[in-house]
Amino acid sequence: xQLKPGxxxxxxxxxxxxxxxxxxxxxPDRIFVVDDEEExxxxxxxxxxxxxxxxxxxxxxxxxxxxxNPAITYNGALLLDQPIKDVLDGPMKDIKKWQAEKYDxxxxxxxxxxxxxxxxxxxxxxxxxxxxxxxxxxxxxWL
Numbered sequence: 001x002q003l004k005p006g007x008x009x010x011x012x013x014x015x016x017x018x019x020x021x022x023x024x025x026x027x028p029d030r031i032f033v034v035d036d037e038e039e040x041x042x043x044x045x046x047x048x049x050x051x052x053x054x055x056x057x058x059x060x061x062x063x064x065x066x067x068x069n070p071a072i073t074y075n076g077a078l079l080l081d082q083p084i085k086d087v088l089d090g091p092m093k094d095i096k097k098w099q100a101e102k103y104d105x106x107x108x109x110x111x112x113x114x115x116x117x118x119x120x121x122x123x124x125x126x127x128x129x130x131x132x133x134x135x136x137x138x139x140x141x142w143l
Contacts (some may be wrong), residue, residue, distance in 0.1 A: 080128070
């Protein structure tokens, strides 16, 4: 599964409708709404270890992906369970301006321009979040 900043993950791209995702991946294992996010619904695929978030207020288009799939690559290199420093200095060196935040049990590295979040535990990438980018006016940049 190739990470495509600003576009999606593997064959799944931002802006797709739920029916298109189902056509490509089959029925999700779970569909749910997060309590405080009534404008979003999520398709969860257990085998892929991936969740796809669709935005109701954007005509049900796919806008966010979160995954802990160990097969995720970027520039031909695996990302999950790799040391964060090795990834930022290696396959992701073309992405500049990472904002690091430290929490009690994990760290995050975010690139707002490409809307990528690397969630890090024990100095290794645990999962990845990628979203449809925003322009300067907080408007989604759909493909």
